[in-house]
Amino acid sequence: MAQNKTEKKVPVIVDGVHGCSAPETYVPPKEPAVQEHLKWFRGLKLGLMMHWSPGSQMGSFESWPLCDEAGEWSQADFRWTDPEEAKQQYENMNKTFNPVKFRPDKWAKLARECGFKYLLFTTKHHDGFCMFDTDTTNYKVTAEDCPFHTHKYADIVGNLYEAFRNEGLAISVYFSKPDWHSEYYWAPQFGEHKSGAANYDAKEHPEVWEKFVQYTHRQIEELTSKYGKVDVLWLDGGVVRPDNKHMDIRLGEVVERIRATTQPHLIVCDRTVGGEYENIITPEQSIPSAMIPVPWESCLTVGGCFSFHYTDHPKSARELVHTLIDVVAKGGNLALNITPQPDGELPAPAVESLLGLGEWLQVNGEGIYETEVCAPYVSTARQGLAYTQKNGNIYVFYRYQERQHYRLPRYLFLEIEKPAVKITLLRNGQELAFVQENGRVKIDTEQISMLGVKYSDCFKVEFDSAAQAGNGGGQ
Template identity: 55%
Template sequence: MSDNPVQAEQDMIEDGMHNYTSEEHWVKPEDPLLLERLEWFKDQKLGLMMHWGPYSQLGLVESWALSDADGDWSRDGVDWEVDSTELKRQYFDLNKTFNPIRFQPELWADLAQANGFKYLNFTTKHHDGFCMWDTQTTDYRITGRDCPFHTHKYADITKNVFNAFRARGLGISAYFSKADWHTPYYWTPGMKHGNATSRGPSYDPKEYPWLWEQFVQFTHEQILELMTNYGRIDVLWLDAGWVNDYRDQNIRLGEVVDKARQLQPWLLSADRTVGGPYENLITPEQTLPDHAIHVPWESCITLGTSFSFRYEDKYKSVRKLVHLLVEVVAKGGNLALNVGPQPDGRLSETAIERIQGLGAWLNVYGEAIYGTRLCAPYFEDRTFLVQKSGIIYVFRLYGEGETVPHEVHLPLSSGFTAVDLVGGAEGLAFRSTESGITVTLPEEEARGAAPIAHVFRVV
């Protein structure tokens, strides 16, 4: 790594804007319990991610329009006449109209459990600082008196969501933004930038250490509230990677994570794009690595085009979702599939339909997904490999309308005794070749429309 801390940080990052920490900078935990929990995490394969807050009312990207420095891309959906100052005022006032009275957490949890999701990653607080739990640190919260939802029986949204998913056996990952653009401890009016805003604090923490210390204590208190009052949490998923000691924004994360682990010793932490001992999981965003990664990782990818709810969004097809999941798993990771709930608390009918389509596929082929591990050569063209308990599973993916071949090449060495189709015929004919084995498909498999994939079980 470079002697320059900012350059060192850049050296750790891969894949540009949607970046993630490189595998070589992953630090293996020493605690046996955390190592055990990482194996649990690697077994899960599919999580449901949910970005939700007052911003869903606008159908814009979450939080980012508040940052003037990011306005060139984050305000492309702002189609009403408004200047930057007024836009920020309007955005921060969205809590006064957020009233998702059709929110039914049990329906969300039922949908996830029935369709193969194994854990939830829920946004307890995004960069805008609005808290989706009953925090005592700020009135800018879902249970605050300014928010009309505060009298509802489900007012503490985070508690009700976590309880519903946990009751159905799903793990809990708590998304938490380390940056907070609402608190005056981070964006302080009248500082050096005037009214201009960027993703970092409005002051230099080195020049105002007492103010920065208030922000550190504020952040610690919020994290410990979640760790104390909201049941078992499996992963603390920390966003806003620019809040770290490389950028002189040291919130003493190790201190608060260690306190959290006194309460919940099994807690994994994902300090995104920062590296070091508190980034137990590497988290690519809206992208897949081009190679297999041999340490725990999770790619967060949207079901539509946006993490937050977008009106008339374009959702990925079931075929695309299955292909994404297969590629992620074959490269050693988990897929956190993001769905943005509507302002009223429901999921869109199209989102539900696609989730159910993915679940129907997993109901047949899930044995080749859950609990699997990497298997060299990992992938070749549209063929992907995984292994579990002495069995190798090979996926052959097909595009819409593709002609299914009579024979399929599998990039495996010889020495196998049987090849079956998961969910189909067993004891398929196969022969060894110089580059693997060639399997003959049953005649009925080569007729009609191409399936999403053929899944072979090789022993």
């Protein structure tokens, strides 16, 4: 992820959003198949993101200890060793990586139970280690020097994709454009590597850069041809861009080949670079303060880090539910990252929070999945209510702030202008009495049963079929 402090600055779209292109620069895809698939993908709303690699054994900040410019912060969890020694230890983690508890079928079943609709998995992070069976390098999980290579699930990416598709989930392919293990990126003939960028100017050494371009194209084509249908190509590492050391990987060439052959619908997310191949913009570890009218996906962590840390602590189920509501009401998808352990298990405390999220979605998911934005989106003026809409109905969420305060204010005021005919509480199917005037629906909450309340309530508002549905503001 974009922990890299050296990446080129990109516009900040809304207060508090890190590492994301500005929506006013968004270029919609021109291909009808991509447009249609993007519309479908936006309706999925919730994806399971996973950062996993041999480096998880060190409990490090992903690949960043290898990068000198990442500084001391990236080695915060293993200051017991010399930085140069730590780099070598990190690079050799492939020789001890043996996650014998890895069960892709269990991960996929859990994801479905928790309400996820797609998988976003790190096929390769910046360290260059491939979690798939590539023909381009031996720095991979299926190589003979990796003890896991004899396991029946050794091709981790291939087995995960098959298992998640079997559970009905879509596939988003995380792939790092920087590759700090490649001799064509951090090329030894050009001296030390200090930053996340290549350690030479591609314009001055085109023959070396061309080898890296072909290497990268081959890996992307492997991932989009060997493993069946993929829905999104999610490219991290915005430091690789034509206006930075002329690092142009000619992404259009490989994308158009893929779309012309195996994946005509392919959504591409060239993070922070902009242009026609950034079909989704991606706020990282933050949520925009207002609705965004273009396709976007926040990547957030269940705990505090994207990669596995022995000292990490997960957010509560209530926090995850509130986060999802906030993202969806503002028009986005949520890619929620959980960090697998080095042994292949998922951390139990994080799983418990995800199960709580899934339990809530089983009851209230109707107001989340396949919805569109609905003004006033997330209201700060009245009770912090959040709004979505679908099939002519409006869904209004009230988020409970603390477990011990699971109670409603005496009156709820829903900002709805069109005449409503029925309001139902999704939690228990209770039909509620209400009055409506001056663009507001007033509900006396004394009629509402609080039995079984969890995290947030969702109110379904229905209208006469002859009336125009919604408050406007659809995507």
